Amino acid sequence: MLELKAGPLSARIHPEIGGIIAGLEWRGPDGRLHPLLRAPPGLAPSTAAPNKMGSWAMVPFANCAFDSLIDDGEQxxxxxxxxxxxxxxxxxxGWQSDWALLxxxxxxxxxxHRREAGPDPYRYRVTQDIVLDEAGLTVKLAVTNEADQALPYGLGHHPWFPAAPDTRLRMKARGALLFGGEGYRATGSRGLDAGGPYAEGAxxxxxxxxxxxxxxxxxxxxxxTPSTGLAITLTASESLRCPVVWAPPEADFLCVEPQSHxxxxxSERAAREAAPLTRLSPGETLEGWLRIVPEAL
Structure with missing residues (x-):
């Protein structure tokens, strides 16, 4: 495990377990220690199932390839x-891989993280450049296609933020996928009026x-979250403007996942028509960044 420290902020990172940022904490002006990422006692990082804690990279695509298939209309x-x-x-x-420390x-x-073998043609190099300063955490991602053919790629990060019954989310978007059937399969997309359901901080x-x-x-x-006196602002690069927002019923967390598609x-035609993967030729790179900044309410 690695530790980062900068002023009131500290982070714990496990390179050997998917390169996960397993914990991020901030000591506020009143001396209280706030978890900025979910890290419940007794929950340990794992590569056996996606981690429901911290934040971790999604590469060479984000979220689900249904039926374990990549289909971008060309391949x-x-x-x-x-x-x-x-x-x-x-x-x-990436979340199941041992990341090297550079x-x-x-x-x-x-x-x-470098993928040099596997039953599919994906061969790539991806880096996480993680910087903790006194105001916040920045993660820069870059994936380079090292295969001998052009391939479709995606990129993202999966933060799990603590939430309470009074937590409010404020964000604006122009549209969203329509889901139908099991497992969030897209049937189409639609525009959103006035920035969508969280434009006013619902x-x-x-x-x-x-x-x-x-x-x-x-x-x-x-x-x-007024009850804890904490506000967290997440920002992301233009290349990661297709976020997933998710939480199960009665959850003590919410996920806002900046991703490129x-x-x-x-795998799904309706989804790729709305926001497809990026086809990279050999040697080409897809980049993105996100930043997490705390503030006292």
């Missing part, structure tokens, strides 16, 4: 199943599941 590529219960390939391969200082680390908890794959996000999401774009 069909069979992938290994990696979802608990089987049948799909979820969040790519550099490490008190407030900065660079991790690398209370997030509804008692039921929340699932959105937004399109045309403006790149800023603000999470405010919509849910199901690896």
């Amino acid at each position: 069909r590529i069979a992938l290994p199943d990696n979802r608990l219960g089987g049948g799909h390939c979820i969040h790519g391969f 550099d490490h200082t008190a407030g900065h680390t660079i991790l690398e 209370v997030f908890a509804t008692g039921g599941e929340v699932a959105w794959s937004f399109l045309g996000w403006d790149g800023t999401a603000r999470i405010e 919509a849910i199901g774009s690896p």
Whole structure:
């Protein structure tokens, strides 16, 4: 495990377990220690099932390739199943990989994951450049296609933010996928009026599941929890403007996942028509960044 520290902020990172940022904490002006990412006691990072904590990279695609298939309209590529219960390939391969440590200082680390073998043609190099300064955390991602053919790629990060019954989410988007059938398969997309359901900072908890794959996000999401006196602002690069917003019923967390394409774009026609993967020729690179900044309410 690596530790980063900068002023009131500290982070814990496990390169050997998917390069996960397992914990991020901030000591506020009143001396209280606030978790900025979910890290419940007794829950440990794992590569056996996607981690429901911290934040971790999704590469070479984000979210689900249904039926363990990549189909971007030009190629069909069979992938290994990696979802608990089987049948799909979820969040790519980075979260199950051992990341190499390239550099490490008190407030900065660079991790690398390289895929050089596998039953599919994906061969790539991806880096996470993680910087902790006194105001917040920045993660820069870059994936380079090292295969001998052009391939469709996606990129993203999966933060799990603490939430309470009074937590409000403020973010604006121009559209969203329409879901039908099991597992968030897209049937189409639609425009959203006035920035969508969270444009005015609605209370997030509804008692039921929340699932959105937004399109045309403006790149800023603000999470405010008056009961804890904490606000968290998430920003992301223009290349990661298709966020997934998700939480199961009665959850003590919410996910706002900046990613480069919509849910199901690896395999589903309706999703890729809305926000497809990016085809990279050999040697080409897809980049993106996100930043998490705390503030006292």
